Amino acid sequence: MPRIRGASIGEHHEMVWDGLAQAIRELLGERDYDAITMGHIAERTGLARNTLYNYGRDKSALILALTERAGRPTVAQVAATARSDRNAADRMREIIAIVLEAFRDPALQLMFRPGSLPNPFHAIVAEVENVVRDGIARGEFHQVADVSLAVELLSGVMRAGAERIGRDPSALAATTGAAREIILAGLTR
CATH class of the missing domain: 1.10.10 (Arc Repressor Mutant, subunit A)
Incomplete structure (x- = not known):
């Protein structure tokens, strides 16, 4: 035993x-x-x-479980930030920093491999969608026809940032700044 x-x-x-x-x-x-x-x-x-x-029944299932577990603190931080009463742009800036910082962990970078498993961070996407909707309702962000699609498109910026940080962890600050600039330019009036 x-x-x-x-x-x-x-x-x-x-x-x-x-x-x-x-x-x-x-x-x-x-x-x-x-x-x-x-x-x-x-x-x-x-x-x-x-x-x-x-x-895990195989390597893929084990990696999915590991990325979900490794991502729990990030999901909790994003949820707390998204649900705060600060303005939407400030919440989005902080969420970008939290998520990109998390991707310094090689275990989380696995979700971006080609042919990877389903994204274990659906909760983060949902929180970001809520921040965008709130920003639109408050007049901080411009109106978009499809919030889910807009967030999905903007998540491409985050994926590229996470991949850059995976290759070069010292690029965190510059990558976070660029991601904030691009994402907020796509949302703010």
């Missing part, structure tokens, strides 16, 4: 998830994503391969 790492089953699972995320970060520093196998992940975390399959 496998040994429990924590004081409880819940604590054990949290420790295993933390170890899985760290293993992915380390492995991505050593090799291309496609060259990483479930065997590599199991070996790096010290888990038996059959135990690893309890956390």
Whole structure:
């Protein structure tokens, strides 16, 4: 029977998830994503391969679960910012900074690989749509016919920014500034 790492089953699972995320970060520093196998992940975390399959039926499912878990603090920060009573442009500036900062984490950058899994950050998109709608209602942003489409198009700017930061983490400040400029130019009057 496998040994429990924590004081409880819940604590054990949290420790295993933390170890899985760290293993992915380390492995991505050593090799291309496609060259990483479930065997590599199991070996790096010290888990038996059959135990690893309890956390994801395959590498794609495991990575989806890891990106969702790694993204939870970002989702919470974005939600708190989006729901504040500040003006819409200030909320959008802060959301851009929060999201791009999060993409310094290689585990989150995986969602942008070609042919990647569904985006685990639908909650962020929904919060951004609400900020845009609020900005329109307050007269801060110009009217757009389709808010969802506008946010989807603007998310391309964020994706490009996240990819740039993934290649060059020192570009965070410049990339955040450029993303703010482009996105707010598309929204403000």
